[in-house]
Amino acid sequence: xxxxxxxxxxxxxxxxxxxxxxxxxxxxxxxxxxxxxxxxxxxxxxxxxxxxxxxxxxxxxxxxxxxxxxxxxxxxxxxxxxxxxxxxxxxxxxxxxxxxxxxxxxxxxxxxxxxxxxxxxxxxxxxxxxxxxxxxxxxxxxxxxxxxxxxxxxxxxxxxxxxxxxxxxxxxxxxxxxxxxxxxxxxxxxxxxxxxxxxxxxxxxxxxxxxxxxxxxxxxxxxxxxxxxxxxxxxxxxxxxxxxxxxxxxxxxxxxxxxxxxxxxxxxxxxxxxxx
Amino acid sequence: xxxxxxxxxxxxxxxxxxxxxxxxxxxxxxxxxxxxxxxxxxxxxxxxxxxxxxxxxxxxxxxxxxxxxxxxxxxxxxxxxxxxxxxxxxxxxxxxxxxxxxxxxxxxxxxxxxxxxxxxxxxxxxxxxxxxxxxxxxxxxxxxxxxxxxxxxxxxxxxxxxxxxxxxxxxxxxxxxxxxxxxxxxxxxxxxxxxxxxxxxxxxxxxxxxxxxxxxxxxxxxxxxxxxxxxxxxxxxxxxxxxxxxxxxxxxxxxxxxxxxxxxxxxxxxxxxxxxxxxxxx
Numbered sequence: 001x002x003x004x005x006x007x008x009x010x011x012x013x014x015x016x017x018x019x020x021x022x023x024x025x026x027x028x029x030x031x032x033x034x035x036x037x038x039x040x041x042x043x044x045x046x047x048x049x050x051x052x053x054x055x056x057x058x059x060x061x062x063x064x065x066x067x068x069x070x071x072x073x074x075x076x077x078x079x080x081x082x083x084x085x086x087x088x089x090x091x092x093x094x095x096x097x098x099x100x101x102x103x104x105x106x107x108x109x110x111x112x113x114x115x116x117x118x119x120x121x122x123x124x125x126x127x128x129x130x131x132x133x134x135x136x137x138x139x140x141x142x143x144x145x146x147x148x149x150x151x152x153x154x155x156x157x158x159x160x161x162x163x164x165x166x167x168x169x170x171x172x173x174x175x176x177x178x179x180x181x182x183x184x185x186x187x188x189x190x191x192x193x194x195x196x197x198x199x200x201x202x203x204x205x206x207x208x209x210x211x212x213x214x215x216x217x218x219x220x221x222x223x224x225x226x227x228x229x230x231x232x233x234x235x236x237x238x239x240x241x242x243x244x245x246x247x248x249x250x251x252x253x254x255x256x257x258x259x260x261x262x263x264x265x266x267x268x269x270x271x272x273x274x275x276x
Numbered sequence: 277x278x279x280x281x282x283x284x285x286x287x288x289x290x291x292x293x294x295x296x297x298x299x300x301x302x303x304x305x306x307x308x309x310x311x312x313x314x315x316x317x318x319x320x321x322x323x324x325x326x327x328x329x330x331x332x333x334x335x336x337x338x339x340x341x342x343x344x345x346x347x348x349x350x351x352x353x354x355x356x357x358x359x360x361x362x363x364x365x366x367x368x369x370x371x372x373x374x375x376x377x378x379x380x381x382x383x384x385x386x387x388x389x390x391x392x393x394x395x396x397x398x399x400x401x402x403x404x405x406x407x408x409x410x411x412x413x414x415x416x417x418x419x420x421x422x423x424x425x426x427x428x429x430x431x432x433x434x435x436x437x438x439x440x441x442x443x444x445x446x447x448x449x450x451x452x453x454x455x456x457x458x459x460x461x462x463x464x465x466x467x468x469x470x471x472x473x474x475x476x477x478x479x480x481x482x483x484x485x486x487x488x489x490x491x492x493x494x495x496x497x498x499x500x501x502x503x504x505x506x507x508x509x510x511x512x513x514x515x516x517x518x519x520x521x522x523x524x525x526x527x528x529x530x531x532x533x534x535x536x537x538x539x540x541x542x543x544x545x546x547x548x549x550x551x552x553x554x555x556x557x558x
Contacts, residue, residue, distance in 0.1 A: 021391050021392075025398070031413075154298075195372055253405050260402065
């Protein structure tokens with residue numbers, strides 16, 4: 001290999017990205033870790049505090065409820081769009097189902113916050129009109145967690161539906177026709193034709209969504225404001241609050257850095273899945 | 277056998293349910309923004325006395341919580357444009373590097389590809405405090421740069437993937453012809469590849485613009501001077517008040533949501549195919 005192929009335009013053109021990666025991703029994380037090791041007492045104090053463990057527990061509860069709901073919904077809706085793809089109904093649904101995704105997060109969270117209001121919210125108005133009791137959406141811990149999950153699913157399900165839809169669209173229709181001639185039921189067609197073909201895509205989507213949902217911030221900070229009484233804090237909002245409201249960078253950074261090992265393990269799995 | 281009646285009814289019911297689920301909060305936002313201040317506290321399915329008053333209040337900035345609406349809107353636009361320019365620049369170049377078009381050793385290509393994949397799948401908000409500390413150390417807080425550089429770093433890996441896909445789709449022969457004519461790699465990139473990837477450039481630009489337009493956490497952390505605020509920060513502060521004029525807040529939300537909705541429906545074709553290419557076909 002001569003020098004012309006070693007130093008060429010391809011190399012030069014990748015410099016901005018590599019530069020940004022080193023300066024704005026790798027260096028800040030290392031910098032953060034050195035900052036934490038300079039004051040281990042505060043770091044461990046934060047990580048041992050009940051507030052941290054409650055936030056960690058909330059994060060797990062959030063992930064365990066939001067991800068399955070989101071992906072069950074995405075699978076169902078993409079299946080509907082594919083199954084009725086020649087029907088006008090599927091085209092109508094296709095025109096609007098991406099709206100939550102296209103709507104900016106903050107106005108959407110504002111709309112949820114207002115709709116979930118106990119006295120004046122639209123959701124409780126509908127419940128009372130149907131003869132059901134009002135729900136204290138943002139006033140009790142359990143319903144506040146539920147509100148977070150509902151907002152998260154509402155906002156992000158459309159995007160994953162779109163990805164699964166695109167994946168299922170690439171399955172040739174002849175396979176389904178052949179299965180139908182053989183007398184396979186709808187469920188059997190799903191398990192024996194669709195699932196094996198989109199399994200990898202499905203796993204990648206779930207893993208990616210799991211990683212990204214660990215960083216969910218707006219749903220908690222804006223919809224419940226981590227309330228009632230700070231009980232719905234997760235890792236992201238707790239760390240953010242330490243920095244933003246109490247100006248305590250070490251505490252905030254220790255909360256964020258503490259979940260990075262978990263994130264890296266998941267990222268490793270995802271990279272292996274991508275590369276295969 | 278497929279049941280004929282069931283086949284007609286099921287999709288209709290499903291679409292109605294999906295529509296209620298999708299539109300309900302949005303619908304509440306729209307009707308509230310057309311209510312008068314007194315009517316906000318009367319929950320109803322339609323505004324009793326529809327009025328444009330909230331929008332006029334926002335546009336003329338005649339309420340103290342929206343007194344700098346246009347300044348904040350301009351800040352949002354400016355930062356989004358900065359993110360767009362920086363990240364499209366980085367993304368196009370890096371996309372070229374990892375595409376089949378660049379003459380670049382296989383090993384280095386996979387390093388660059390892995391780097392951009394890694395930074396693409398990293399959860400955006402978990403970097404906010406490390407970046408905040410970085411910006412604090414270098415006294416960049418409260419400037420456009422603190423937000424636009426952070427966000428551009430986080431968007432450009434995705435742009436690189438998308439750009440690489442588009443570069444790969446260009447037939448080899450076109451470039452080879454130019455190579456025979458003696459064009460250098462940079463000349464080929466500028467005069468042949470770039471003009472042919474206009475749809476990609478549009479998709480990347482829209483995607484980066486929307487990413488910055490939607491982001492809340494980074495501006496909130498980095499900007500503390502009221503004159504530097506972007507609109508999402510201000511909208512977040514609306515929530516910390518009791519007895520608030522929700523009609524005005526919802527009008528602000530709608531005005532902020534119009535540009536992305538327009539962009540989305542204008543460029544839906546590019547966006548959707550781009551998302552699919554970038555995220556799945558790796």
